[in-house]
Amino acid sequence: MEYTGTETVVLRAELVKACQRLMQTGFRLLTMIGTDERERTGHFILRYYFAADRTSQIALVTVRIPATDPTYPSVATIIPAASWYEREVYDLLGIQPIGHPDLRPLVLHGQRVNAYPLRRDYPLLQSLPEVRRELQEPALDEGQFIVPVGPIHAGVIEPGHFRFLVAGENVESLDAQLFYTHRGLEKRAEGMHVAEAMALVEQTCGVCSVSHALSYAQAVEAVAQIQLAPQAIWIRTLLAELERLYNHVGDVGNLCAGIGFSFGTMQGARLKEQLQQLNDDVTGHRYLRGVIVVGGVAKTFSFAEIERIRVTTMQILQEIGEITDAILSDEIVCDRFNRTGVLDAQVVEQWSVVGPAARASGVVRDVRMNFPYAGYGELEFSVPTFQTGDVMARFQQRIAEIYESGKLIDQIIRRLLELVQTGDGTPLLTPLPSLVPGSFAIGISESARGENVHFVMVGENQTIYRLRIRSASYANWPAVPYAVPGNIIPDFPLINKSFELCYACCDR
Amino acid sequence: MMSLLQACFIVLFAPFLQGVIKRLKARMQGRTGPSIWQPYRELRKYFHKGAVVSDQASIVTRLVPYGQFALIFSAALTLPLFTVDRQTLLASGNLFLFIYLLGFARLLTALLGMDSGSAFGGMGVSRDLFVALLVEPTVFLAILSAGLLSKGFSFAGITLHLLSHPGQGLTLTTLLAAAALLMIVITETGRLPIDNPDTHLELTMIHEGAILDLSGRALGLMSLGAWMKQLLWISVFFDTCLPYGMATDTAPNDVLYGVIIWVGKVLLFGVVLAFIESVTAKMRLFTVPRFLTLALSLSLFALLSNYVGA
Numbered sequence: 001m002e003y004t005g006t007e008t009v010v011l012r013a014e015l016v017k018a019c020q021r022l023m024q025t026g027f028r029l030l031t032m033i034g035t036d037e038r039e040r041t042g043h044f045i046l047r048y049y050f051a052a053d054r055t056s057q058i059a060l061v062t063v064r065i066p067a068t069d070p071t072y073p074s075v076a077t078i079i080p081a082a083s084w085y086e087r088e089v090y091d092l093l094g095i096q097p098i099g100h101p102d103l104r105p106l107v108l109h110g111q112r113v114n115a116y117p118l119r120r121d122y123p124l125l126q127s128l129p130e131v132r133r134e135l136q137e138p139a140l141d142e143g144q145f146i147v148p149v150g151p152i153h154a155g156v157i158e159p160g161h162f163r164f165l166v167a168g169e170n171v172e173s174l175d176a177q178l179f180y181t182h183r184g185l186e187k188r189a190e191g192m193h194v195a196e197a198m199a200l201v202e203q204t205c206g207v208c209s210v211s212h213a214l215s216y217a218q219a220v221e222a223v224a225q226i227q228l229a230p231q232a233i234w235i236r237t238l239l240a241e242l243e244r245l246y247n248h249v250g251d252v253g254n255l256c257a258g259i260g261f262s263f264g265t266m267q268g269a270r271l272k273e274q275l276q277q278l279n280d281d282v283t284g285h286r287y288l289r290g291v292i293v294v295g296g297v298a299k300t301f302s303f304a305e306i307e308r309i310r311v312t313t314m315q316i317l318q319e320i321g322e323i324t325d326a327i328l329s330d331e332i333v334c335d336r337f338n339r340t341g342v343l344d345a346q347v348v349e350q351w352s353v354v355g356p357a358a359r360a361s362g363v364v365r366d367v368r369m370n371f372p373y374a375g376y377g378e379l380e381f382s383v384p385t386f387q388t389g390d391v392m393a394r395f396q397q398r399i400a401e402i403y404e405s406g407k408l409i410d411q412i413i414r415r416l417l418e419l420v421q422t423g424d425g426t427p428l429l430t431p432l433p434s435l436v437p438g439s440f441a442i443g444i445s446e447s448a449r450g451e452n453v454h455f456v457m458v459g460e461n462q463t464i465y466r467l468r469i470r471s472a473s474y475a476n477w478p479a480v481p482y483a484v485p486g487n488i489i490p491d492f493p494l495i496n497k498s499f500e501l502c503y504a505c506c507d508r
Numbered sequence: 509m510m511s512l513l514q515a516c517f518i519v520l521f522a523p524f525l526q527g528v529i530k531r532l533k534a535r536m537q538g539r540t541g542p543s544i545w546q547p548y549r550e551l552r553k554y555f556h557k558g559a560v561v562s563d564q565a566s567i568v569t570r571l572v573p574y575g576q577f578a579l580i581f582s583a584a585l586t587l588p589l590f591t592v593d594r595q596t597l598l599a600s601g602n603l604f605l606f607i608y609l610l611g612f613a614r615l616l617t618a619l620l621g622m623d624s625g626s627a628f629g630g631m632g633v634s635r636d637l638f639v640a641l642l643v644e645p646t647v648f649l650a651i652l653s654a655g656l657l658s659k660g661f662s663f664a665g666i667t668l669h670l671l672s673h674p675g676q677g678l679t680l681t682t683l684l685a686a687a688a689l690l691m692i693v694i695t696e697t698g699r700l701p702i703d704n705p706d707t708h709l710e711l712t713m714i715h716e717g718a719i720l721d722l723s724g725r726a727l728g729l730m731s732l733g734a735w736m737k738q739l740l741w742i743s744v745f746f747d748t749c750l751p752y753g754m755a756t757d758t759a760p761n762d763v764l765y766g767v768i769i770w771v772g773k774v775l776l777f778g779v780v781l782a783f784i785e786s787v788t789a790k791m792r793l794f795t796v797p798r799f800l801t802l803a804l805s806l807s808l809f810a811l812l813s814n815y816v817g818a
Contacts, residue, residue, distance in 0.1 A: 336790075
């Protein structure tokens with residue numbers, strides 16, 4: 001699958017204007033990738049990918065940055081969504097965005113030192129120099145306090161440091177410092193064989209393994225320009241929906257944990273466990289890892305396995321209906337969910353928020369529909385949306401998507417049964433041709449949190465030259481602080497859970 | 509002598525009740541849950557562990573756990589549990605003494621929470637005092653309206669009156685006071701829908717927030733104190749509304765009978781608490797006043813019904 005798109009190479013001075021033109025014609029920022037191509041072309045190169053959801057178009061704006069003067073005019077001045085990408089590129093590649101509104105380090109905490117780990121001449125195993133970590137406290141008014149939380153929390157959860165500016169219990173602003181789980185996956189991937197790197201890519205995230213694997217495989221397959229066997233396509237689609245299902249079911253329970261509603265928490269955990277046991281039974285992995293490989297899939301499903309999937313998902317769909325009805329009929333639950341953590345549709349547009357969070361704020365944005373991949377182009381489904389953008393909307397969004405997933409799984413199973421029945425002997429795996437060094441592509445897939453975008457550029461001998469993983473969490477994290485002010489501190493865990501963002505695949 | 513025995517019984521029995529409630533809750537939620545002896549194991553663990561004390565903490569942090577425990581133990585001395593013998597109870601079970609001993613313990617906990625200057629301690633304490641402020645008048649009104657029947661301000665008096673006039677336990681006054689007291693017990697024991705005792709979300713904590721910094725022996729004492737407080741409030745409920753089965757002297761046979769009845773009643777109350785916790789969610793912090801206003805209105809009506817003689 002390849003996206004029909006246009007590439008525009010612009011000069012540094014014209015970058016902002018070129019991006020602005022795209023934004024005015026209905027595009028939004030999809031991802032931005034900085035590459036160190038000094039050894040090939042003598043430049044650093046920045047690639048801004050834009051997507052127009054309505055017209056299913058991808059546009060690429062490329063700008064060359066000379067190695068001698070690694071600066072460029074910041075796009076974040078007009079597109080807030082570009083902010084994190086530009087900060088990250090500054091941290092890891094040392095390319096400075098001029099005029100950026102918030103140049104604090106993002107990935108590497110502390111003050112900037114002249115060490116840029118993602119540059120090609122920075123050795124993989126060389127550790128970063130020690131830096132002092134200084135925090136700049138904002139000026140406080142009378143009665144305001146800073147409440148620092150984390151990165152180590154009272155529960156066993158991922159690390160993130162949050163600084164709430166509060167007056168009493170009311171939160172006035174929130175500053176989140178993440179990237180404590182930055183593992184340097186992208187640096188590690190450089191030089192790896194494109195097929196072998198799949199094991200690494202799947203480790204990006206625990207609960208979005210399928211989506212990451214899918215995005216990555218699609219990017220490599222787009223570079224290689226290969227067609228997949230139909231059976232491989234449908235198995236991939238089925239896995240993607242199974243992943244969405246167990247995530248959404250688990251999140252329904254998790255949201256109840258945010259308000260101590262043990263009925264919902266326990267029922268959600270129980271159903272999620274059943275789905276994960278199903279995953280284990282049919283793929284050998286509770287998180288569905290190891291099935292999607294570059295060029296196809298590693299295994300097919302037998303009749304018995306497909307039947308097991310059908311029966312279990314049907315039963316879960318029935319139960320989730322009863323459980324969510326019970327949850328939503330509780331007065332305290334509704335009081336806690338309604339009007340809590342409202343994410344404005346305007347923030348969604350500005351920050352290019354994706355996935356259920358965007359849809360719960362009334363923005364129709366789903367790459368399954370807008371940029372169909374795998375088998376989605378042939379399936380019938382709708383993209384539910386809600387308008388209020390509060391915790392309740394995100395909760396109901398997930399419930400609605402669970403039902404859509406159910407319908408999709410039903411259709412996929414029918415397609416798959418036909419293929420397994422006819423036993424069309426086509427191999428599940430399409431061999432990779434020799435890849436042209438320097439060619440690149442992106443792969444997109446919709447995870448339970450939104451779209452995961454992988455950029456892959458290949459080097460010599462089928463290796464990865466540059467991999468950029470832009471997870472849904474990376475796109476949505478900058479928007480979370482906009483949903484918090486105006487709420488009280490004890491509501492933050494609930495708001496945070498309603499976005500259910502992942503730290504590891506944001507930090508990579 | 510008898511009251512000392514009763515207070516010691518509170519110390520020994522409090523973790524058991526906590527264990528039973530936890531186990532019951534787990535069962536009602538479809539889990540197996542920890543053993544009912546788990547709180548005792550936790551205490552043993554805490555008392556054998558060293559403590560990590562913040563370098564910002566003063567002597568308050570070191571002393572408060574003991575002070576708090578002592579105050580709650582003293583409060584236990586004033587309460588009739590399985591026997592109500594006016595002579596054996598500290599200050600004849602004066603209810604002002606009881607409430608302010610616990611109030612003093614709460615004050616010490618507040619100091620402890622703020623001592624190390626951690627944000628969670630401060631938040632927990634501020635919420636705890638916010639709730640305390642609202643619950644205190646309700647406590648008085650509820651207990652007083654029950655107490656007016658006996659024309660006195662002591663638990664012993666109320667209990668004895670109800671024991672000698674069993675019919676009075678079914679009056680509108682007592683029933684309304686019982687409903688208000690149930691809500692007070694839930695609030696004071698830090699249970700849902702006011703506070704979630706099982707949460708790991710440090711930003712939402714009330715009681716746990718104040719003691720989040722503690723470890724080792726100090727944490728053990730504070731936990732034991734909280735469990736004792738829970739048992740004491742349940743006993744207050746029984747003393748003022750349902751004292752039946754309690755011994756009125758110190759004869760061994762009567763006392764033994766009283767113990768059995770009391771344990772049965774307390775465990776039954778534990779079932780009620782576990783059930784409520786399993787079916788409710790935690791309220792938004794600022795709707796807690798609404799919950800307590802309801803309790804306050806109930807106790808006001810209890811007081812009024814006392815005068816109209818319903």
